[in-house]
Amino acid sequence: MPDTPVESTTLLTLQDVEVSFTLKRSSLFAKPSLLRAVDGVTLSVRKGQTMGIVGESGSGKTTLALAVARLLPVARGQIHMNGVDLLSLRGEALRNERRHMQFIFQDPYSSLNPRLRAEKIVREPLDWLSIESTSRRDDRVRELFDQVGLRRDQQRLFPHQFSGGQRQRIGIARAIASNPSLVICDEPVSALDVGVQAQILNLLRRLQEELGLTYVFISHDLGVIQHMCDTIAVMYMGKILEEADRESLFNTPKHPYTQALLSAVPSADLNRRNRERRIMISGDPPNPIHLPPGCRFASRCPRVEDRCRVDTPPLVDIDRHHRVACHLVKAAG
Amino acid sequence: MTDYSIQERSLQPTSARVEHPLIETARMFAGNRAALSGLAMLFIIVVVSLAGPWFYPTDPFEMVWSPFSPPGAKGFLLGTDYLGRDLLAQIIHGGRATLAVGCAAALLSVFIGITFGALSGFYRGWIEETLMRITEFFQVLPTLLFSMVLVALFGASLGMITFAIGIVSWTGVARITRAEFLKIRELEYVTAARSSGASNTNLIFRVILPNSLPPIIVQAALLIGFAILFEAGLSFLGLSDANVMSWGAIMGNNRPYILLHGFTIMYPGLAIFLTVLSISLIGDGLNDALNPKLRNR
Numbered sequence: 284m285p286d287t288p289v290e291s292t293t294l295l296t297l298q299d300v301e302v303s304f305t306l307k308r309s310s311l312f313a314k315p316s317l318l319r320a321v322d323g324v325t326l327s328v329r330k331g332q333t334m335g336i337v338g339e340s341g342s343g344k345t346t347l348a349l350a351v352a353r354l355l356p357v358a359r360g361q362i363h364m365n366g367v368d369l370l371s372l373r374g375e376a377l378r379n380e381r382r383h384m385q386f387i388f389q390d391p392y393s394s395l396n397p398r399l400r401a402e403k404i405v406r407e408p409l410d411w412l413s414i415e416s417t418s419r420r421d422d423r424v425r426e427l428f429d430q431v432g433l434r435r436d437q438q439r440l441f442p443h444q445f446s447g448g449q450r451q452r453i454g455i456a457r458a459i460a461s462n463p464s465l466v467i468c469d470e471p472v473s474a475l476d477v478g479v480q481a482q483i484l485n486l487l488r489r490l491q492e493e494l495g496l497t498y499v500f501i502s503h504d505l506g507v508i509q510h511m512c513d514t515i516a517v518m519y520m521g522k523i524l525e526e527a528d529r530e531s532l533f534n535t536p537k538h539p540y541t542q543a544l545l546s547a548v549p550s551a552d553l554n555r556r557n558r559e560r561r562i563m564i565s566g567d568p569p570n571p572i573h574l575p576p577g578c579r580f581a582s583r584c585p586r587v588e589d590r591c592r593v594d595t596p597p598l599v600d601i602d603r604h605h606r607v608a609c610h611l612v613k614a615a616g
Numbered sequence: 617m618t619d620y621s622i623q624e625r626s627l628q629p630t631s632a633r634v635e636h637p638l639i640e641t642a643r644m645f646a647g648n649r650a651a652l653s654g655l656a657m658l659f660i661i662v663v664v665s666l667a668g669p670w671f672y673p674t675d676p677f678e679m680v681w682s683p684f685s686p687p688g689a690k691g692f693l694l695g696t697d698y699l700g701r702d703l704l705a706q707i708i709h710g711g712r713a714t715l716a717v718g719c720a721a722a723l724l725s726v727f728i729g730i731t732f733g734a735l736s737g738f739y740r741g742w743i744e745e746t747l748m749r750i751t752e753f754f755q756v757l758p759t760l761l762f763s764m765v766l767v768a769l770f771g772a773s774l775g776m777i778t779f780a781i782g783i784v785s786w787t788g789v790a791r792i793t794r795a796e797f798l799k800i801r802e803l804e805y806v807t808a809a810r811s812s813g814a815s816n817t818n819l820i821f822r823v824i825l826p827n828s829l830p831p832i833i834v835q836a837a838l839l840i841g842f843a844i845l846f847e848a849g850l851s852f853l854g855l856s857d858a859n860v861m862s863w864g865a866i867m868g869n870n871r872p873y874i875l876l877h878g879f880t881i882m883y884p885g886l887a888i889f890l891t892v893l894s895i896s897l898i899g900d901g902l903n904d905a906l907n908p909k910l911r912n913r
Contacts, residue, residue: 349807352811354807354810354811378813378815379813381811381812381813382813385811385812386807386808386811388804388807388808389804390804393803393804393805394804394805394807394808395805395808396805396808396809396823396827397805397827398826398827407809407812407814408812408813411809411812411813411814411815411818412812412813454808457808457812460812461812461813
């Protein structure tokens with residue numbers, strides 16, 4: 284693995300981003316409750332790299348992805364991409380900025396308009412964002428079909444005539460049509476068969492190489508994350524618990540939650556299987572509406588201490604490119 | 617560089633050719649005998665109404681024989697009305713106005729209904745609250761009474777009658793459209809379209825509306841039948857355009873003599889019945905053909 288160059292420039296920065304949903308009041312006089320799906324996330328993604336976000340269902344990773352793409356309202360915080368303050372954009376300005384950030388959706392079945400032909404689906408970003416001259420767009424669509432490994436004679440088919448993997452290729456073609464710098468992939472392969480997963484992941488990596496794309500890659504599958512990502516952030520209940528480059532995260536995980544996650548990955552290596560014990564985590568995640576004080580993971584942590592239930596541990600640097608939010612882990616220096 | 621293209625190219629063949637949804641819908645519809653007979657009947661009615669006046673040029677307003685001649689007398693196939701005018705000529709000539717009012721009123725209510733439903737379903741919030749309260753106002757209005765007041769106040773012209781029918785019958789379309797918009801706006805392909813740079817106008821008209829059309833089309837078909845019945849009802853009560861012959865107007869004119877000379881009401885009534893029946897059959901057929909849950913059964 285090539286070491287990540289430190290001086291490579293940052294494309295995307297998130298500063299204390301918070302996304303919350305107001306829930307319906309249970310009764311007329313009850314206060315409407317607030318659900319903080321993403322709670323103070325700070326991240327930066329370097330150009331040409333892949334930032335992975337892992338977490339279990341309900342950890343807020345998809346919400347975070349949608350918020351970065353400005354497809355969900357952000358309650359607080361700042362998001363900058365290439366020096367542009369994304370959260371200050373409104374209306375037309377925001378619409379025009381969308382050409383630089385595109386989204387690949389999890390479900391290749393519901394993310395394609397069933398009434399449109401494949402060529403029209405891929406062409407829509409060009410039409411709506413007025414990219415290239417009208418006459419050039421047909422050529423561009425043909426080029427995109429080649430790039431994602433679809434045949435030209437499939438252009439006039441409808442989404443239901445494709446398999447899941449082929450549909451995801453259409454989704455990918457649509458996402459790269461506007462020549463974006465950032466592509467947010469929200470579990471792009473979790474709805475696919477394992478064999479097809481590999482094809483799609485390889486396609487994504489090749490496109491990254493060819494087009495110099497930057498990915499934010501969301502997944503709950505650690506194998507996929509390990510295959511794809513340069514930097515990885517572990518999310519739990521809306522907060523980042525640990526963030527590190529691939530090597531440190533997989534070799535020396537610091538947070539008890541990350542350690543438990545990694546120990547759950549089945550290994551074919553017998554030595555490794557015997558050496559490492561599976562760390563079980565019991566209990567359920569806390570109710571996201573009435574979060575207890577302290578660390579989010581305290582209720583399930585095998586190494587919990589008293590202070591964990593009182594103070595929320597901040598995310599601190601413990602090494603170059605390694606940040607952990609846990610009281611039990613010593614900060615650097 | 618390694619050649620990724622081989623391993624990453626999809627190995628699965630394209631699934632067996634599935635037809636375009638519209639063709640599938642047409643096939644479903646063609647398999648429905650009731651709907652097909654409705655379509656055939658409506659076709660005949662429309663052709664007779666549009667082309668009939670050229671083949672049967674007798675003026676429906678001209679007094680041609682003695683009043684209330686029974687059907688068949690003196691060559692008048694359906695007899696004459698209370699002024700001695702040819703009933704068959706009236707029915708053939710009246711079809712145009714009846715169908716025109718029916719279609720125009722249905723079009724108007726679909727237009728208003730889609731506007732209200734789409735805006736409230738897409739934007740939510742106070743826009744939805746306001747528009748749905750207005751919709752509810754029109755829903756609880758006594759429709760016949762309200763249209764009668766409108767026509768009585770502003771004159772019984774064909775245009776006013778159409779407007780009066782359209783303005784009281786759009787609430788159903790509004791509710792259906794809103795429900796479809798609420799459902800479809802949450803789907804991923806709408807989010808995907810927004811991410812591809814679609815403006816709100818594009819999202820409403822290019823993305824969500826085309827996908828919510830099936831139930832609206834069914835409702836629109838049924839609305840034509842409703843509007844024809846409504847026009848007949850207004851005419852029966854005397855609120856019809858005196859210069860235009862329509863099926864409802866024939867019934868309205870002969871109303872005082874309903875017990876003595878029932879045939880003068882029965883024949884235009886039969887024309888209305890058959891038209892509304894055929895439209896209902898088509899509407900039901902469309903409903904089944906457009907509903908994916910009923911497919912492949």
